[in-house]
Amino acid sequence: MYDIYDVIVLFIFILLVMYWWRISEQKTFAIRNAREYCKGRNVQLLDQTLVFQGLRLEKMHNKRRKFLCRVYEFEFSSNGEDRYKGEIILSGFNFLRVILEMDELEITEY
Numbered sequence: 001m002y003d004i005y006d007v008i009v010l011f012i013f014i015l016l017v018m019y020w021w022r023i024s025e026q027k028t029f030a031i032r033n034a035r036e037y038c039k040g041r042n043v044q045l046l047d048q049t050l051v052f053q054g055l056r057l058e059k060m061h062n063k064r065r066k067f068l069c070r071v072y073e074f075e076f077s078s079n080g081e082d083r084y085k086g087e088i089i090l091s092g093f094n095f096l097r098v099i100l101e102m103d104e105l106e107i108t109e110y
Contacts, residue, residue: 023070027052030072030088037098037108038076038086046075046083058089058096060109067091078102 031050038045050072057066072088087099100106 026070026090026093027072029093030070030090033095034072034074034086034088034098037088041100041106043076043078043084043100044080046077050074050088053087058091060091060096067096069096076100 027050031048034050035045035048051074053071053073055068056071058069059066069089069091072090074086074088075083076086077083085101087097087101088095089097089099095110097110098108
């Protein structure tokens with residue numbers, strides 16, 4: 001028979017697997033959309049990767065409420081020789097903001 005501790009450990013394990021699955025899907029979503037965003041701006045996403053920078057509270061531009069968001073950083077190039085930094089901020093599967101740090105700072109709100 002199982003005791004209550006076995007059930008609790010199993011429940012925690014299932015929650016951790018579900019959390020890992022969700023964040024890996026969010027990262028895949030962010031990579032795909034970062035690639036499309038860069039293509040639309042005629043810049044190249046370098047290394048085809050995003051680096052998780054952390055969680056932070058962000059506010060949508062038209063709402064008062066703050067959301068816990070995942071922040072990803074990436075590098076891109078405008079001509080293949082230079083490297084610039086970009087940042088994508090996600091709340092769940094919704095983009096809040098994309099920031100490109102080139103000669104001029106470009107911020108796109110969603």
